[in-house]
Amino acid sequence: KDVTYICPFTGAVRGTLTVTNYRLYFKSMERDPPFVLDASLGVISRVEKIGGASSRGENSYGLETVCKDIRNLRFAHKPEGRTRRSIFENLMKYAFPVSNNLSLFAFEYKEVFPENGWKLYDALLEYRRQGIPNESWRITKINERYELCDTYPALLVVPANIPDEELKRVASFRSRGRIPVLSWIHPESQATITRCSQPMVGVSGKRSKEDEKYLQAIMDSNAQSHKIFIFDARPSVNAVANKAKGGGYESEDAYQNAELVFLDIHNIHVMRESLRKLKEIVYPNIEETHWLSNLESTHWLEHIKLILAGALRIADRVESGKTSVVVHCSDGWDRTAQLTSLAMLMLDGHYRTIRGFEVLVEKEWLSFGHRFQLRVGHGDKNHADADRSPVFLQFIDCVWQMTRQFPTAFEFNEYFLITILDHLYSCLFGTFLCNSEQQRGKEWQRMLALELGFLGSNLGSFTYYVKLSKLISASDLLYLKKKKEEMFLKLNYNLHSIIFTFKVYNLVIFSISRII
Helix, strand or coil, X not given: CCEEEEECCCEEEEEEEEECCCEEEEEECCCCCCCEEEEEHHHEEXXXXXXXXXXXXXXXCEEEEEECCCCXXXXXXXXXXXXXXXXXXXXXXXXXXXXXXXXXXXXXXXXXXCCCHHHCCCHHXXXXXXXXXXXXXXXXXXXXXXXXXXXXCCCEEEECCCCHHHHHHHHCCEHHHCCCEEEEECCCCCCEEEEECCEXXXXXXXXXHHHHHHHHHHHHCCCCCXXXXXXXXXXXXXXXXXXXXXXXXXXXXXCCCEEEEECCCCCHHHHHHHHHHHHHHHCCCCCHHHHHHHHHHHCHHHHHHHHHHHHHHHHHHHHCCCCEEEEECCCCCCHHHHHHHHHHHHHCHHHHCHHHHHHHHHHHHHHCCCCHHHHHHCCCCCCCCCCCCCHHHHHHHHHHHHHHHCHHHCCECHHHHHHHHHHHHHCCCCCCCCCCHHHHHHHHHHCCCCXXXXXXXXXXHHXXXXXXXXXXXXXXXXXXXXXXXXXXXXXXXXXXXXXXHHHHHHHCCCCCCCCC
16 A cells, blocks of 8 residues: 555556556556556566665655566655565566466466367368368378477478478478478469578588478479579578578579578567667657657667568569468578568458458467567566567567558457557466467466457457458458559558557557456
């Protein structure tokens, strides 16, 4: 009791602060209606003590919680009340359960929902929707026990004429065994998007006959083109530097009829620093006189532009060029996931529905091993961990940019995207925990998944275009048609609108999806 929240917008607010094993809850005592601050402990990055017992000045003694969603929550305590110590100890214990050998809250949460979120994505059903298997592509269970690649899903789609024994040899030439596998196939041209990791060519320029044959098989599966494009997400200088570590990129001399394109998207460390700079200029106050120059100095929009531009090049090559593409970065679980999922969102209207978008995230991010646990740092007090990075946040920002340009092409609105981000950090559900399908599979019975069973009661709030049947069938609403035959969303990626990140964490500053 008698704790003061130092709000950067409204000033000091006296009230009561409660900490449970899931949330931090502050309620004012003197306002009607009361001021309420409700934050999941999973969003907390670190907790710092402010001032000492001898500190002078009003509100100079207390705690500050630095959050992963850009907010800093500062609370002033009275030194004589001795409440700071108990609050600090409870926050350090329950906000960082992994560091204290405790379970994340998702393992304790027992709410019952109409639908089982773990059954949302069925790989076989999704591939059948795409027309797989067919004469050129087959579904293999070689990774059923995650022995070929422990960060890939159990079911993989590979060229039909490549036997499983050859897949093992291809895996030995790709970083972490992440071989090229199918993400999406065009329903008419049969041009494909496949994803993988970098080849292990090293400084000596090693080659693999099996890997070269494999990419040739991908190209041959598409009768519309006798060429294949390899989109390397990295800047070329970074790809060259990776040779010193045993990695590298495909040589156009070794891979016949292949064209290599670098997309110049920077790594997780650059993105983390960009978000840090962004936080400095948007929270707690914005310097309006230098807003544009300050925003430019963060390079956040520049990164968003490069990601969108890369995804558009991939989608354009598949749609207009009728050419198959291979997409990778270094390990194939960060920038690769951004590019494949955004390109698929541009090409396939199914993914622009609420359920289709959930399937897209489950497929391209969760099943293919984006390292959510490491990138977000769930329950870990080591806030300076170099593995943390806003990769998924950038993807959601890119999706928001697309919805701004084509609002009637999507069933969902920004409230839906914000809710997903809210639960990226909340640790309420198991969806965004763990680093791979294999890890998640060991724990799924102990956790709930974020799914329509939870979101269902809010679908009206999440929906932009009410009549789903019209959304799916009305191509004039789905596609920007500079030419009548164009069948995908073609973005203007020279962005001038206000950034989504600013909207999420300033205009919608408090949690919008609390159910307990």
